[in-house]
Amino acid sequence: MKILLVEDSPTLRYATSTYIRQAGHEPIIATCGEEALQVVDNTPVDMVIMDVEMPGLDGFETTRLIREWLGDHWVPIIFVTGCNDEKSLKEGIEAGGDDYLIKPVSSVILTAKIRAMGRIATMRDQLNEANKELLFLSEKDGLSGLYNRRTFDTKAEEHWKLSTRTQEPLSILLMDIDHFKLYNDTYGHQSGDECIRLISTAIKRCVNRPGDLVGRYGGEEFIALLPNTTEEGALHVAEHIRKTIEALRLKHRGLTQNDRVTISIGASVTNVTTGTSLSHQVAMADQALYKSKHKGRNRVTLATYTPNACVLAVDNDQNSLAALEETLDGHCALVTSQSKEESLLLVSELKPDIILINAHLLDTNGYEICQALKGNDKTNETPVILTSDGEKEELESFSKKFHANAYLQKPFNTHQLLAKIRLYLSK
Numbered sequence: 001m002k003i004l005l006v007e008d009s010p011t012l013r014y015a016t017s018t019y020i021r022q023a024g025h026e027p028i029i030a031t032c033g034e035e036a037l038q039v040v041d042n043t044p045v046d047m048v049i050m051d052v053e054m055p056g057l058d059g060f061e062t063t064r065l066i067r068e069w070l071g072d073h074w075v076p077i078i079f080v081t082g083c084n085d086e087k088s089l090k091e092g093i094e095a096g097g098d099d100y101l102i103k104p105v106s107s108v109i110l111t112a113k114i115r116a117m118g119r120i121a122t123m124r125d126q127l128n129e130a131n132k133e134l135l136f137l138s139e140k141d142g143l144s145g146l147y148n149r150r151t152f153d154t155k156a157e158e159h160w161k162l163s164t165r166t167q168e169p170l171s172i173l174l175m176d177i178d179h180f181k182l183y184n185d186t187y188g189h190q191s192g193d194e195c196i197r198l199i200s201t202a203i204k205r206c207v208n209r210p211g212d213l214v215g216r217y218g219g220e221e222f223i224a225l226l227p228n229t230t231e232e233g234a235l236h237v238a239e240h241i242r243k244t245i246e247a248l249r250l251k252h253r254g255l256t257q258n259d260r261v262t263i264s265i266g267a268s269v270t271n272v273t274t275g276t277s278l279s280h281q282v283a284m285a286d287q288a289l290y291k292s293k294h295k296g297r298n299r300v301t302l303a304t305y306t307p308n309a310c311v312l313a314v315d316n317d318q319n320s321l322a323a324l325e326e327t328l329d330g331h332c333a334l335v336t337s338q339s340k341e342e343s344l345l346l347v348s349e350l351k352p353d354i355i356l357i358n359a360h361l362l363d364t365n366g367y368e369i370c371q372a373l374k375g376n377d378k379t380n381e382t383p384v385i386l387t388s389d390g391e392k393e394e395l396e397s398f399s400k401k402f403h404a405n406a407y408l409q410k411p412f413n414t415h416q417l418l419a420k421i422r423l424y425l426s427k
Helices: 011-021 032-040 059-070 084-093 107-139 148-164 180-187 190-208 231-247 278-294 318-328 342-352 368-374 390-402 416-424
Strands: 004-005 025-032 047-049 077-081 099-103 170-175 213-218 221-227 263-270 299-306 308-316 331-338 354-358 384-388 406-409
Touching: 004 011, 004 032, 011 025, 011 047, 011 107, 025 032, 032 047, 032 059, 047 107, 059 077, 059 084, 077 084, 077 107, 099 107, 148 170, 148 213, 148 221, 148 278, 170 180, 170 231, 170 278, 180 190, 180 384, 190 213, 190 221, 190 231, 221 231, 231 263, 231 299, 263 278, 278 299, 308 318, 308 342, 308 384, 318 331, 318 416, 331 342, 342 354, 342 368, 354 368, 354 416, 368 384, 384 390, 390 406, 406 416
Parallel strands: 004 025, 004 047, 047 077, 077 099, 263 299, 308 331, 308 354, 354 384, 384 406
Antiparallel strands: 170 221, 170 263, 213 221
């Protein structure tokens, strides 16, 4: 083991380091607490023997900093001190120490304590490995080695939130082994299990970027999530999977037209997450998979999500309208109006999901439009967001007075605008 010895006394440093070498270990020397922190920062150590009484940082404070520095990584720390009163022992344990040596240090006792702490460290490492193995087993499907459905769903939600923040496209592939029940009936369940294992390995080999997720979704069904992947990328990966499965040339004599095991794939792609959800994208992939089967199997069908949400912007500021059009492109359909009469007519005809109203229109008062909408039984449930380049306090006050759902200051902050739109489209 590499043992960090922190000791300011040259005499004790020499004696203790000699004992450490005689016990078959490598001493790393630090003459003060500050040096000890530098060693821990730059060199992995297996144990620390720490003098308590040192100038500058004492042993207790140095230990607190080491524990904070190492976080969850535990290293045994043995204090060396001339004090053996209960108060000193209690303070050392609370600081993060694991054991004590009373000066003068005995080589026999030091060797015994090193051996004992080494055994504890070994058991700690074994326990960590066992916990890692248990975590792996709890996340993986036992037959395929892929993520089980529960773990896939959890990790997929994390990727979905990331795609929402980064505004990157995301694709879902849902895959099903063609005529698998017939395969099981023909060859038996053991062969069926082996078929699933072989196909799982092939899919994992095709979906191999660090951020990609692959799971067994149930029975003979598999699912993959491909972050930052457009229609072209999703189709490429799906076709690669389909051809790879076909190239396995797994015999399926139960079929009359095709005597090989094949796979059908449904893909869904969303370029933005506004107005949709992960569950909706999985449902779209499922519908695409059904179409692949209906068309004869062993094929890929792709569906792209197109936002059908509608936002009405009542504004005669061309700069604001240009900013809205650029920001909301792909997230929703944007309809614009510049007058009270036209906007109320559009609300009646289009029934928009959200209405953005400039509080200071040139020919009318935006607050009047808001009041008219909120006073009408047919439109009072439609979310209204007031916009203005005026003071925030004034806009907030009038938003409450006229019962607007929210407000936004101009010029628009892209992230705030999208966050508001997403908030009300998700309700």
